Amino acid sequence: MTMEPGRHTRTAAIALAVVLAAAGCAKSEETTAAPAASDTQGRQVVQTPTGDAGPTCTLAKFGGTKFDLKAATVGFSQSEKEANPFRIAETRSIKDEAAKLGIQKLRVTNAQSQFSKQITDVQQLIAQGAQLLVIAPLNSDGWEPVLQQASAKKIPIITVDRKINATSCGDYLTFIGSNFYEQGRRAADQMIKALDGKGKVAILLGAPGNNVTTERTNGFKEQVRKQAPGIEISFEQTGEFAREKGQQVTEQLIQSNPDINGIYAENDEMALGAVTALKGAGKEAGDIKIVSVDGTRSAVQGIVDGWLYSVIESNPRFGPLAFETAQKFLDGQAIPDKVIISDREYAGDTAKAGLDEAY
Known part of the structure; x- marks a missing residue:
C-alpha cells in the first residue's frame, strides 16, 4: 500500500x-x-x-x-x-x-x-x-x-x-x-444509485501529492467502470480540498459542461463550494446529484436540505x-x-x- x-x-x-x-x-x-x-x-x-x-x-x-x-x-x-x-x-x-x-x-x-x-x-x-x-x-x-x-x-x-x-x-x-479506496468505491455506489446507472459525472479532485486523493479517485473510477458503464466521467479538476476552490471549479464546470448530471467531491468543503456555485447559477436542490466524503455537519445538513445526495464519512x-x-x-x-x-x-x-x- x-x-x-x-x-x-x-x-x-x-x-x-x-x-x-x-x-x-x-x-x-x-x-x-x-x-x-x-x-x-x-x-x-x-x-x-x-x-x-x-x-x-x-x-x-x-x-x-x-x-x-x-x-x-x-x-x-x-x-x-x-x-x-x-x-x-x-x-x-x-x-x-x-x-x-x-x-x-x-x-x-x-x-x-x-x-x-x-x-x-x-x-x-x-x-x-x-x-x-x-x-x-x-x-x-x-x-x-x-x-x-x-x-x-x-x-x-x-x-x-x-x-x-x-x-x-x-x-x-x-x-x-480510513480506507480511502473504499471511500471512493462507496461514493461511486451512491452516485450510481442517484443517477440510476447513467449520466455524466464530474470529479472535484482533492489536493495533489497525497494518497487520499489518489485512492479516493481510483476507488470511484474503478467502481463506476465495473458497475455502471452508462456513467461517463466527463470532467476532472482539482479543488484542492478547499471550499472556495470547489466553488470556482464548479462555476467553470457549469459553463463547459452544462449537461452534467452528478458531481463527486473528494471532500465536503469542495462539495459545499459546489452548492454555492449551483445556487449562483440558478440551479435547484437535486438538479445535479452531489456525493462527497468527510461527514461534516454542514454537508450532512446539505443532504437534509436536498443539495447533497450522500456523504461518506471520514472520521x-x-x-x-x-x-x-x-x-x-x-x-x-x-x-x-x-x-x-x-x-x-x-x-x-x-x-x-x-x-x-x-x-
Whole structure:
C-alpha cells in the first residue's frame, strides 16, 4: 500500500545539525490544560482485520526505550489551516484526549497548508525533545529530513488521516486512518444509485501529492467502470480540498459542461463550494446529484436540505485511538503497520438521524 524505500542511515550528528538549524523557525503551542472530557460521540472504531493484517511492530523491534506517556513531551503536527471542520475536529480530539489522559507536555503546531513549514515544524518538535510524534501529513512524499532525525533518536511517529511513503516500524511506527479506496468505491455506489446507472459525472479532485486523493479517485473510477458503464466521467479538476476552490471549479464546470448530471467531491468543503456555485447559477436542490466524503455537519445538513445526495464519512477524531496505540506500543504489544477505521454513510433519512454525530 505504501512505497518501501530503504531505511535512512545518516548519522545523529548530521540530523542534529539540521534540527538546530531549523530551531526558532517555527512556533509550537504547548498545551497543559486541565483534563477535558474527550468527545466520545462519534469515536473511531477499528475495522476487524480479515486475512493478512500486515506486518506488526514492537518496541523491541523498533528500538528505543520505554517512557511514561503522561510525563513525555508529545508533538502533534497539524497540516492545514483550521478553517476546515475536519482539521478543527482532528486537533480538538488530540488536545482533549491528551488532557483526559493527563499528558502535560503536548506541543501543537500548524503548517498552515505549507509543506515546507510542516517539515520545519516537526524538526523543531524533535529539537524541543519530543518523545512521540503524531503527524497529520500534508503530502505523502518528501519526509526524508524528518524521518532521518526521528530515526536517529528512535522517536516513534504515528501518522493520522494521510500516509507517508516510507517504511513502517522503521521510518515511522504506524498509520491510523480510513480506507480511502473504499471511500471512493462507496461514493461511486451512491452516485450510481442517484443517477440510476447513467449520466455524466464530474470529479472535484482533492489536493495533489497525497494518497487520499489518489485512492479516493481510483476507488470511484474503478467502481463506476465495473458497475455502471452508462456513467461517463466527463470532467476532472482539482479543488484542492478547499471550499472556495470547489466553488470556482464548479462555476467553470457549469459553463463547459452544462449537461452534467452528478458531481463527486473528494471532500465536503469542495462539495459545499459546489452548492454555492449551483445556487449562483440558478440551479435547484437535486438538479445535479452531489456525493462527497468527510461527514461534516454542514454537508450532512446539505443532504437534509436536498443539495447533497450522500456523504461518506471520514472520521477525524483520532485522539483516543492515537494515544491508545502509543500506549500499547510502549507496553510492548505488537502494533500493525496500519490501523484502519470504520466509516459510516449518510444518505436520506440517515442524514437527519445522524446530524448530531457529524462534526
